[in-house]
Structure formats: C-alpha cells, structure tokens
Amino acid sequence: MSVFTAASDQSVCTPLPVLGRDVTVPLVTGGEVAYAALDYAASAPALQRVWDDVAAYAPYYGSVHRGAGYLSQLSTDLFENARKTVAEFLGCRATDQVIFTRSTTDSLNLLARVIPAGCQVFVFETEHHASLLPWQDARVTYLDAPRTPAQAVETLERALAARDPYGPALVCVTGASNVTGELWPVRELAAAAHAHGARIVLDAAQLAPHHPVDIRDLDVDWVALSGHKLYAPFGSGVLAGRADWLRAAEPYLAGGGASRRVTRREDGGVAVEWHETAARHEAGSPNVIGAYAVASACKALTEAGWDTLVAREQHLIAKVREGLAEVPEVKILSLFGDDAPRVGVLSFVVEGWNSSHFAAALSAEYGIGVRDGLFCAHPLVRTLLGSDPQTQGECGAPEAAPGEKSLNAIRVSFGAGTPDEHVERFVDAVKELVTQGAKWQYRTEEGRCVPAV
DSSP states (O other), rough: OOSSSSSSOEEEEEOOOBBTTEEEEEEOSSSEEEEOOOTTTOOOOOHHHHHHHHHHHHGGGGOOOHHHHHHHHHHHHHHHHHHHHHHHHHTOTOEEEEEEEESSSHHHHHHHHHOOTTOOOEEESSSSSHHHTTTTTSSEEEEOOOOSSHHHHHHHHHHHHSOOOOOOOOEESBBOOOTOBBBOHHHOOOOOOOHHEEEEEEEOOTTTSSSSOHHHTEEEHHHHHHHGTTTSSSSSSEEOOOOOHHHHOSSSSOOOTTEEEEEEEETTTTEEEEEEEEEGOOSSOOHHHHHHHHHHHHHHHHOHHHHHHHHHHHHHHHHHHHHHHHHHEEEEEOSSSSTSSEEEEEEETTTTOHHHHHHHHHHHHEEEOOOOTTTTTHHHHHHHTTTTBBBSSSSTTOOOOOOOOBEEEEEOOOOOOOOOHHHHHHHHHHHHHHHOOSSEEEEEEEEEEEEOO
16 A cells, blocks of 8 residues: 555655654653654664564464474464565575574674685775674775765775785675765675675665665675664564575574584584574574564565655655755755765754754754764764864763864654654754754763753
8 A cells, every 4th residue: 555645745645654653752841742753763663564463473472493383383484484575675686595683783793704714895984883893803994985976986996906806805885874864876886896806795774774675686795784773673683695605604603593413523522514594693592573573574665665665755855954954053964965865864963052962952842852973983973073073061072082072963864654743843943942042951961961950
C-alpha cells in the first residue's frame, strides 16, 4: 500500500507507523507535548510492523539449528528465511554470505579480523568510527576529506596507484555520511578499487534506511548495516558479501555453532573443523529475534516502495533546509556543497550558541530530540568546524585538547516515520531560540547541558 494519501500535494503524504509516535514528554516550561524524535541517525524508532511481527513470533521462541522440537525447527526456518530475505533486500550474489552480527560496528570488526595478512586498507578520515577504527592490525592509509565526489574518486585512485600492487587491499567507504547526510559516489569508488585490484566494503548504516542498496548494482564486495538504524530493535546487524575471505579465516568467535566437528587428538589436544557457511562466524546462540526483526524491516521498506519513501524524505529535507536558510545565524555543515544529494541527516552550528546548550533547549523547552557533539566521526567534524570556534566554558561545552577550540555541532535526522509536524516544529523552535533565546537556565552536569532546577 502506498504511504501517500490520495492527494496531489506531497505535503500530506503519510509517514510509516513507528513505535513512540504517541509518546508525550514534559516541558520545563510546563505542560507536555508529543515527542519529536529527530535523532534517526543514531537509532530510528522501530516500525510498528516490525514490532508486531516480533510479538507474533515471541510465543514460538525456540533454540535454533540443533533442537528436535517443533518450536526449534520453526525458529530455525524463521532464522534462515530471514537470511534469505536480507540477501534479497541487498541484491546479494548467489555466492555471497549473509552473516548476522550485533551492529555495523560488529560487522566491520568481523571483516577486519578476516582480511588476509598484509592487507592494505584505505579509508577516508570522513568515516564514522565504526569504519574508521577496526583496521588497527592492518596497514592503513587514511585519506584526507574530499570536497567533491569527483575528488573522492581521484584521491582514492592516487592512493591505490601508489600501493603495493601484489598484496591484498581493501577500501572502506560510507554510503551516506552520518554527519552531513551527503551521498558518496559508491559505484565510482568501487570501480576505482577494482581497477587497482582492491576490494571494497560499504558502510551502509546510514544509506540502507533511506535508499535501496544493491550489492550487484553498486559492485561492492561487502555491505555492513545495523538493524537499529533500519527501523528494527537494538542488537542486530548484517555483514553480507563475498565468502572467500570469510571461509579462509579463523572464526570471529570460537564456540558452538561455528564448529562442525570437534575431536580429541592423540596428543591430548582438541582438533576443530569449522563450518564454511555463515555459521563459521556466528558462534553461540544467535539473536533469532534480531535477525527476524531486520528481515521484517527489509520487507516493510520494500513493500512501502523506495520511490515513495525517497520522495517523501526529500520533501522533509527541503522543509528543513528552506526553514534553516531563513536563519542567518545557522550554518549547515557540508563537504560537497549545498546541491549535493543527501539523506535525512543534517548537522549545523548556530552563531552565538554552544551546540550542547542549543540541543538541550530544543529538548527541554520544545520536546524535540536531536543530537549534539562530534557524532562518532571526530576527524570529520573537526575538519568541518576547524574555523568555527565556540566559546569554551558554556553549558555543556565539551573539553578541548590543549591548544584546540571547543567544537561540537547539532545534528537533526529523520526518515520514514517522521511526520511533517515534527520537522516544522523543529524549524520554528530554531527560529524562536535564535531570536528570543532560551526561556530556562541551564547548567553542565557530567559533561551534559541540562536544565537548572
């Protein structure tokens, strides 16, 4: 069913039902208001459809793969069918593996564990820490932040051309920035990687909830994503892609499920034969409910229709950008410029305000939940804010390193469950705070700006 109502005006299109849409929160100024969840880039609210599917399965909960009972067999079928659903959602090749993990961070750390010895890894400084940091045991080349998509491709091509041409290499790149929301030229970067004999992994944590992700179309080797950003509950993630490095490496975790055969050796030790399927890296009792929830979210987004979902989100992005453009004190952060295509993630600073103070006022006085700080992408945000000092010592101002400015920003993010009213209230609140100031006094408590009581 279409998420648009039967009207030509796109402003009346209907968001997908999500949990928490009717929650009210207290305001420090008195009364309550419906909570405006605008922190989707951190964790999107679960779709009602996903929650209902999980609740329907819960009474049939059973241990998977090795149970002889009916509920165990049912749960096993559900778990493995979830793997197939995710593979279809991501356009996996017939030989690809889909491994269920805890998150994007877990997925990329798993991949970092299985890359061949001597592998060279290339990663832009613009990455989220989940894709910036796992490669500590490899030979890592950190690439400077590009200022255009074309420059990103050129920077990668130069770095790859200078690498050792005989060893394995891996490029790690985001699909959509968790700071600016800007889309990266994934297909072009993949072509550059493959032209130089390297493989590429796509961090799709921010891309998959907003745009279709097709491994074959993008020609990437692996995709990593998180369920909690894809409208599923916390605690589930996916690593999908080529099987050869995964099969050749020791299991990410050793234990039951990953082992196919374990015997005692004559010398008294233990000999292990590991699975070559996805189970090799899924030791222990798997998160069946998490896998099922991710698969349910994949189905829900596919059935809603990507053309419809993307069009509606672009409508919301335009509302926010046009509203903030009317406030001269607001500066939206960008790598690629105002015209760059993006998902529903925008970060900004407000002249005369510490960002933590501004975000606290949005929450306490307007019931709007955004995020402030460096967004687990410290090098990128520091690059974007390098010439924008914020007064140290203000409410919630983070501690700066010696000789460094105190830097932080505000991030607003939204998606398939966001009603127009939430982004409209956000824009109005920004305008009112800038022109009239906060109505309440705030103080710093454990590094956070909070209302003074």
